Amino acid sequence: MTLHMRPQEPGSVDKAPPPVDPSGAVQAFPGAVPKRAASRVAPEPGRGAGAAGPLHWLWAHRWFALAVIALLGAGTWQVARVLIGPAVVVDVIRRADLVQTVVASGHVETPYRVEIASQITGTVEEVLVEEGQSVAKGQQLVTLEARELGAAFLQAQAAVAQAQAKLRQTEELTLPSARETLTQAQAVLLNAQRSYDRVAELARTGSATRATLDDALKALDVARTQVRSAELQVFTSSPGGSDAVMAQTQLDQARASLDTASSRLSYATIVAPRDGVLISRAVERGSVVQPGKALMVLAPRGETQLVIQIDERNLGRIALGQTALASADAYPDERMKATVVYINPGIDISRASVEAKLKVEDPPAYLRQDMTVSVDIETARRAATLVLPARAVRDAVSSAPWVMRVRDGRAAKQPVRLGLRGATSVEILDGLAEGDTVVPANAGIVTGQKIRAVLP
Numbered sequence: 366m367t368l369h370m371r372p373q374e375p376g377s378v379d380k381a382p383p384p385v386d387p388s389g390a391v392q393a394f395p396g397a398v399p400k401r402a403a404s405r406v407a408p409e410p411g412r413g414a415g416a417a418g419p420l421h422w423l424w425a426h427r428w429f430a431l432a433v434i435a436l437l438g439a440g441t442w443q444v445a446r447v448l449i450g451p452a453v454v455v456d457v458i459r460r461a462d463l464v465q466t467v468v469a470s471g472h473v474e475t476p477y478r479v480e481i482a483s484q485i486t487g488t489v490e491e492v493l494v495e496e497g498q499s500v501a502k503g504q505q506l507v508t509l510e511a512r513e514l515g516a517a518f519l520q521a522q523a524a525v526a527q528a529q530a531k532l533r534q535t536e537e538l539t540l541p542s543a544r545e546t547l548t549q550a551q552a553v554l555l556n557a558q559r560s561y562d563r564v565a566e567l568a569r570t571g572s573a574t575r576a577t578l579d580d581a582l583k584a585l586d587v588a589r590t591q592v593r594s595a596e597l598q599v600f601t602s603s604p605g606g607s608d609a610v611m612a613q614t615q616l617d618q619a620r621a622s623l624d625t626a627s628s629r630l631s632y633a634t635i636v637a638p639r640d641g642v643l644i645s646r647a648v649e650r651g652s653v654v655q656p657g658k659a660l661m662v663l664a665p666r667g668e669t670q671l672v673i674q675i676d677e678r679n680l681g682r683i684a685l686g687q688t689a690l691a692s693a694d695a696y697p698d699e700r701m702k703a704t705v706v707y708i709n710p711g712i713d714i715s716r717a718s719v720e721a722k723l724k725v726e727d728p729p730a731y732l733r734q735d736m737t738v739s740v741d742i743e744t745a746r747r748a749a750t751l752v753l754p755a756r757a758v759r760d761a762v763s764s765a766p767w768v769m770r771v772r773d774g775r776a777a778k779q780p781v782r783l784g785l786r787g788a789t790s791v792e793i794l795d796g797l798a799e800g801d802t803v804v805p806a807n808a809g810i811v812t813g814q815k816i817r818a819v820l821p
Contacts, residue, residue, distance in 0.1 A: 450815030455771055455802040456757045457820065463752050463792050465745040465785040467682055469721075471673030473693070473736040479641070480659040481506065484632045485514075489652045496646040500637040500663070507648060507660060511633035518630045521623035528616035547595035550588065557581075557588035641665040644734045669728040671703055673740050674718040682744040683708060689723055689742040693732065702726050705742065745785050751793040757803045758783065758791055769804040770797065771818045776810045779803075 487509035494506050564581040567573035641663045648660040671691055675683060687705045692698075703723035712719055723740065725732070753768070760766050761783065770779040784792030797803070802818050804810050 450774065450817050451810075452817045452819050453804055453808050453810060454821055455804055455818045456754045458751055458753055458793060458797045458799055458801045458803065460749045460799055461752045461790070463747045463750055463785050463787050463790060464743055465682070465787055466741045467675060467679045467744055468788075469673040469675045469740050469742070471671055471738055471740065473732055473734055473738060474670050474672045474722075475641075475664040475734060476668050476670060477665070478644070479638055479663040479665060481635060481638070481661040481663055482657055482659050483507075483509065483635060483654040484656055485509070485629060486653070486655055487511075487633060489648055489650055489654060492646075492648060492650055494643060494646070494661075496643055499642050500640070502637055502639045504637045505634055506637055506643075507635040509633040509635075509654070511630055514626070514630040514633055518623070518626040521619070521626035524619040525616065525623050528612070528619040532612040532616050534612075543595065543598035547592065547599050550591040550595040554585075554588035554592045557585040561585045635660065637663060639663070639665050642734065664734045669725045669732060670706070671723040671725060671738050671740060673721050673723065673738075674713070674716060675721050677712050677717050677719055679744075680712075680719050683719075683721060683742065684744075687742055687744060689740050691723070691725070691738050691740045694737045694739065696729075696731055699729065699731075701729055701732075703740065741788075747785055747792055750784070751797065751799060752787075752790040753793050753797070753803060754805070755786070755789055755791050756805050756807065759806050761786075761791070768797070769806070769808075769810060769812065771802040771804060771816065774815055774817070776804050776812055776814050776816055778812050 489507060490510050491508045492506070493508070494500060494504075500506065561578075561581040561584070564573050564578050568575065568578045643661050644664045645662040646660070648654065654660060683705065685705055685708065689703045689705065690700050691703050692700055703725050705721060706724045707722035709720040723742075755761065757768050758766050758781070759768065765780060766783055767778055767780045769776045771777075779796055781796035782794040784794045786792070802820075804816065810816060
């Protein structure tokens with residue numbers, strides 16, 4: 366090893382090295398100030414060289430410590446939750462009025478519909494109404510071309526006039542003429558009778574020949590025949606006689622033909638059979654129509670009915686005369702009163718439903734044929750009865766419904782007997798008392814589980 370000695374400057378004094386602290390820090394000579402001592406900052410508490418103990422460790426791992434504390438708290442909460450049970454909002458048995466209803470849907474329908482058709486074959490000349498239009502009884506709807514029908518009508522009128530003239534002729538001319546002829550024939554007969562009597566007297570005395578007597582007799586026979594003929598003519602021309610009857614018959618036939626022609630002419634104008642609303646139209650100008658083919662459908666004004674389909678399971682609850690509230694889907698905020706007036710005795714097998722009809726007491730103006738409606742039929746009502754929200758009843762449609770009753774801080778199964786069933790509540794006939802609390806079926810609580818009941 367080679368030692369290099371720095372030569373001592375003249376006048377310098379050798380100094381001993383500064384003492385060493387047991388902790389390893391170099392101490393300055395007495396009275397001496399280290400070169401950088403004035404710029405040093407005192408270390409933070411717990412972070413300096415002298416604070417390297419437990420506090421320094423906790424500060425460095427503070428987030429870990431917080432996580433540990435949180436886990437301990439959560440565990441404590443879970444333990445408490447197991448011991449005292451979860452908080453559950455319960456339903457309370459109370460007294461209230463309850464209305465049982467049967468809900469169904471259907472459509473608006475008038476008691477019947479009238480199909481309007483032409484009674485003759487023809488070409489449409491004009492259509493005077495539109496679909497959906499209100500019409501009055503007798504209002505013109507459609508007109509057909511009627512030139513031929515008009516001509517037939519005029520011809521029938523002429524035939525009636527001719528028959529009337531013939532009847533007047535019989536009454537005013539033929540009968541008086543026949544009576545006059547009868548009078549003349551009777552006068553001739555009287556003269557012939559006198560002439561015959563005179564000739565016969567002369568023949569008895571021989572003053573007249575047999576030939577003269579025969580001529581007088583023939584003249585008498587001719588006169589008698591003329592009288593009989595004149596009497597027959599008077600009879601036939603008199604009211605009730607054959608000529609008069611025939612003339613009257615011809616007049617009646619002419620009038621019947623006129624009525625037929627008039628009716629056929631009227632068929633060229635199709636009118637509304639009664640007040641109502643046209644719910645369909647299937648004819649246009651120029652169309653050729655045939656008898657029996659529907660041109661329009663009329664919904665008569667009058668009683669408006671709601672036709673609904675009721676689930677067959679509710680058949681035992683429905684009865685004639687029950688009241689209901691209905692609303693059209695197009696006007697859901699509007700309500701109308703209705704009454705059950707018909708229940709079909711048969712069941713629709715394909716839909717497992719029963720058809721019922723309700724009469725609307727005061728149909729609103731907006732109600733239209735075939736509108737979709739919803740109906741709530743009131744089937745029963747109870748005042749101040751024990752009720753429970755339907756959501757709390759389990760196996761409600763079975764023969765053994767039950768609820769989860771809160772008893773001594775635990776959920777316990779409790780059989781119940783149900784009465785009326787409303788839209789959101791049911792009637793409790795047996796098994797619970799007023800003020801009892803019940804766990805809703807969707808709360809996820811099992812029998813025997815501890816819970817903390819929270820009133821709504």
